[in-house]
Amino acid sequence: MADIDSSALDALSARLDEVEGYLHVDELRGTVAQLEQESTAPGFWDDANAARETMARLSAAKSDVAGIDAARAKLEDARAALELGEETSDDDLLAEAASIASSLEHDLTELELSSWFTDDLDHGDAIVTVTPGQGGLEAQDWCDMLFHMYLRYCDRRGWTVDVNDAPQAEVIGIDHATFTVHGHNAYGMLRAEQGVHRLVRISPTDEKKRRQTTFAGVEVLPILPDDIEVDIDxxxxxxxxxxxxxxxxxxxxxxxxxxxxxxxxxxxxxxxxxxxxxxxxxxxxxxxxxxxxxxxxxxxxAAELDELRGPKHEIGFGNQIRSYVLYPYQLVKDLRTGMETGNVDSVLQDGDLDKFIIAYHRWVVAGRPEQ
Incomplete structure (x- = not known):
């Protein structure tokens, strides 16, 4: 956001009002007060599991309230810098207003995501499994590439990762990868990645250097809290x-x-x-x-199938949610939302997935319009 004016700040203010409505901020403040009171009651830690769940709810509620308060403060700072900059023709103040507005825009995107995650599981940790599909040895290499892409994405977001299983394949890549992601909204964010991912490139294992199309499947599961019972004999x-x-x-x-x-x-x-x-x-x-x-x-x-993981498909042609093309041109395109970028390295090498994940959740909130 290089340039800034009052209309741009008005638009950000309107987005902030919407987020406050989604999050029911006044109710959240009451929730924080109630949970803080519960956490100081005698015997609170007698039931350690219940206490941890309460503290997790308190932390999430306080985070959302703090986010709203910080966004309001940034909006006021941006308005003050803009007004004074326009009055005095001070380019430094105008640049400061633009910088604050840009930061506020990023914060609002994060708050909007949080407001869209209505299931308690969305705010918790996730188990991700990447599995090779059609493509033979190439699919195992593609599985390894996706695995490392997600590790970099989690690092960018400040999430921690436990690699549970990622055995090396005999020739190239890995047989599969299962890893656990710990972080705020990890499951809510990563469920956007559920589905089939398609790679098109010159085969590194083909002596004739022919183009190869390869597939891998990504499964994203929530970490279940202890109060959800699953009967296993x-x-x-x-x-x-x-x-x-x-x-x-x-x-x-x-x-x-x-x-x-x-x-x-x-x-x-x-x-x-x-x-x-x-x-x-x-x-x-x-x-x-x-x-x-x-x-x-x-x-x-059946009622909650689409919410948690979407329909099952063969990991192959015609079922992909996203294509990563390295040859004859470079393009990463999500086939659900239409979001795309020609900077393939930023996605595969640097884990720059936010644009795709945020676009997916906007698409879901909008009712999944036809592409």
């Missing part, structure tokens, strides 16, 4: 242990620490090998299994 589980490979800490391969759990009635298989301890790997594999079985139950009910 231990008799329905087959648990295998094996040597860990690929990503992991020093010494991770010295014991049979990796765990594979198969839920026999559904055929669901989950693996985890990031921790040295077999018990830790088993515990996290069970957490992933709970989330997947919860998803399957929602699918049976």
């Amino acid at each position: 231990p008799k329905d589980l087959r648990i295998d242990v094996y040597h860990a490979t690929g990503h992991g800490g020093q010494g991770v391969n010295t014991t049979d620490s990796a765990v594979r759990i198969t839920h026999i009635p559904t055929g669901t298989v989950v693996t985890c090998q990031n921790e040295r301890s077999q018990l830790q790997n088993k515990a996290f594999a069970m957490k992933i299994l709970r989330s997947r079985l919860y998803e399957m139950e929602l699918e049976k009910r």
Whole structure:
């Protein structure tokens, strides 16, 4: 936002009013006061799990209120700098007004996203799995590229990542990747990535340097809070242990620490090998299994299918949500929203995904208009 005028600030003010309405800020302030009172009550920490959930709700509510208050302050600072700059013809003040307005625009986008996330699961952590699709060895390499793209994106957002399983493939790339993302709105943001991703490039493994089209699938699951019950009969589980490979800490391969759990009635298989301890790997594999079985139950009910993960498709031609073209031209385009960029490196190398994720959520809020 290089130039700024009063009409631009009026538009930002209108956006801020809308966000305040979405977030019900007055109610949020009351919620903060109520939860703060609860957190100081005697015996509050007697039930540690309930206390942690209350503190998480308090932190989220305080964050939204603080965001609104900070945005209001920036708007007033921008107006003051603009008015004084116009009165005195001071270019430095006008530049300051433009800079504050640009910062405010970014803050409003983040607040709008938070206001669109109406499910409690949206504000929590996410389990992401990237799986090779059509394309043979190339698909395994593409899976690895997407995996590292998401690691960079999470780093840009200040989220922390635990790599649960990312075994190296025999020739190139990885067999799959499963990782957990910890951060505010992680699941809400990343569910925009659920679906099939298509890569077009000159094959690095083809001696004739022919163009190759490759696919990978991305699954995004929420981390379920403890109060959501998923009934799993231990008799329905087959648990295998094996040597860990690929990503992991020093010494991770010295014991049979990796765990594979198969839920026999559904055929669901989950693996985890990031921790040295077999018990830790088993515990996290069970957490992933709970989330997947919860998803399957929602699918049976059908009502919430689109909200959590969208319809299932074969990981191949005709089902992609986004295309990444490296040859004969360079373009990343989301086929749902129409958002695109020619700066492929900024996406794949630097993890610059916000434009695509924000566009997706705007598209959803607008009712998913036909493209």
